Amino acid sequence: MARSPLRFLVLILAISICDAAGIFHPISDSHRSAALDLFKPVDGSFASLEEAYEALRTFEVLGIEKTAELSKATCKSVLGTLESSSSTPKDLFYALGVNGILKCSSKEETFEGIISSLQAVVRDANSLLDFYYSIGSLRLIKDQTSKTDLHLSDAEGTFRSIKALSQSDGRWRYSSNNPESSTFAAGIALEALSGVVSLASSEIDQFMIGAVKNDIVKLFDSVEKYDDGTFYFDEKLVNMREQQGPLATTSSVVRGLTAFSSVITESLNLTGDKILGIAKFFLGIGIPGDTKNFFDQVDSLACLENNRVSIPLILSLPSTVISLTKKDSLKVKVNTVLGSHAPPLTVTLVRAFSSSARDNSIIENQELKFDPQDAVYFLDDLPASFDVGEYIFVFKMLVQDSEQQTVYATGTLTQVPIYVTGLIKIENAKIAVLDSDLGSVETQKKLDLAGESTVSVSANHLQKLRLSFQMSTPLGNAFKPHQAFLRLRHETKVEHTFVVGSSGKKFEITLDFLGLVEKFFYLSGRYDIQLTVGDAVMENSLLRDIGYVELDLPEPPENASRPPPQPVDPYTRYGPKAEITHIFRAPEKRPPQELSLAFLVLTILPLFGFIIGLLRLGVNLKNFPSSAVPATFAVIFHLGIAAVLLLYVLFWLKLDLFTTLKTLCFLGVFLMVVGHRTLSHLASASAKLKSA
């Protein structure tokens, strides 16, 4: 009796200190193929040495081979940067980084020149980035050449100047004039400080190193976490010059931390849980789509793989679905973040319980056996009391060698959701038509839900249709699936869906057509019956047409609702549309051509009548001027009028108004002049006659 409250307390404690449910997978081949797709050089080489360094470092960590042309082209750029006197410390830093990976052949003299300029930069630097790039370059030179005597001229002074930029909360400022501090800068500062320590000719004062260790601890107090147990760093302030996201910030801190811990002799006072949480943060990203994010993720994981604080070990399951029919066994893998082998461990299944009954644990404290061939831990047989359903398994892992336990971060407990699937027995399926009043069975047919056969029944609106079956798990327990639907579809594609209710193992649905007549829109005819039974853990989910029912419903009254219009096949929307025939205005009735021509002749006739009349009147041209000049003017006058009339005819036939008006201007002016001459001559002639 006293044990149960104690057990209850242990349970609460266990759940509260559990890592949240979630699986993280170490780096795998999908990462490698994604890296090859993402880091593609343009025209055989990368745009800048920084990008080249990111790509080559990623390839190095993931074990991808570089092509010879890429190495040659990049080496050329590296040597050019190293030999140029105008390269900044940042350029030299990335050039040397690439050189370290590609091992381009370079001369001793180039390094001599660079070393002296870098030493000068370190002496005069006052911003964090200057320190970082110059010290980093010097450190890379020391690693790549055989210069064991390469030291900083004033290591302690440099250490002190960098440390002076730190803040009380563990973050760093970029320079003394810039009051804003950032976590990203802290990572950079730690890397620079580790470079100073490795380049120092004598040991740095332990007091200062202790101060930096305190800064690291304070920095880790500000780490943030997500619900799934991942830890990360993020910048607090907005409006910084270049706001780095959580991935860049966390990877900067990881680089700084691992670099610093590798150069100091004592260990840092950091719990392995936070390192494991940061490793899970990086792994939880999956495959980033950006080259910078990819590089940050892979480089940080490479730093964590062999760091001196604690090496995180990742527990992952290749499959979280266990099939009872296939008699699967539970398999668990433990790897480092880059997928390498872990040291020998004891992996225990602490508890396994159903997600619907969390208090009842079915398995307790079962140790998993190790298969050295596949490097998996497995549990051979699940106990017989495992039924289908959703479970939560809680694992714990412990390094076997007790001395190594501080080296690795294994976390406390890991919760994993597991699905146990199996075949659900469906039996005793039958469909029956009942008489409404008495409830007696008119027809009853057995259904074979596993097979392909169909049944046909007929009913009228006074009867009921009943479908029933029984479902049970492999162990004989009642099973309630996610979906149990019955669908009736009319010939006109009008559908009605009903949920099949259950009590225990028995599933039954009764359709009373008397009440459903209106819902069915009074449509009589053949209805196809479709049954859907499905669940995530049911291996034999079914969606089957089990037959049809001929339904006889009464005639719809006048105000009955029409069935809704069925959706048109969506592909017809893009098919050819109906042809539109244009209806033009019916042309006016024109008269027959002969009539028109006859009247044309009739219209010309009065002109002839006019001329004949003129002749009968005895017109003469006596008044026409006889002398030469007036005569020509008179002739030209008549010709001018004729020309204007001809212009009008042309205007009617083909010209437009503007050309006509233009021509008319000229002709009109001409005609006026000529006409004036002629008529004034005639006038003077008649005046002379009158006076005479």
Place this chain on the structure above:
Amino acid sequence: MARSTGKDAQALFHSLRSAYAATPTTLKIIDLYVGFAVFTALIQVVYMAIVGSFPFNSFLSGVLSCVGTAVLAVCLRIQVNKDNKEFKDLPPERAFADFVLCNLVLHLVIMNFLG
């Protein structure tokens, strides 16, 4: 009564005819021209009455051309008539020049409207 009216009409007609014979030839030419224009217009109206007025603008321009030129000819007759006191000082050549000019403008508009 009817016979006397008939006889009066005949007598009136005869006197009109003899009076008309006295008019100068130039005026007779203008009268003939007016008659010709009006007659052409009448033929066009008869045609429209038979076949309908479908291109109405053409019908209008045709009829108005005839009517317009008749009107201008009447104006010319008034101005040229020596018995008309009002236009005593107007030389007939000037009236004729106006007649020609107005006819040309009228026919420009008519040609535009003919379509």
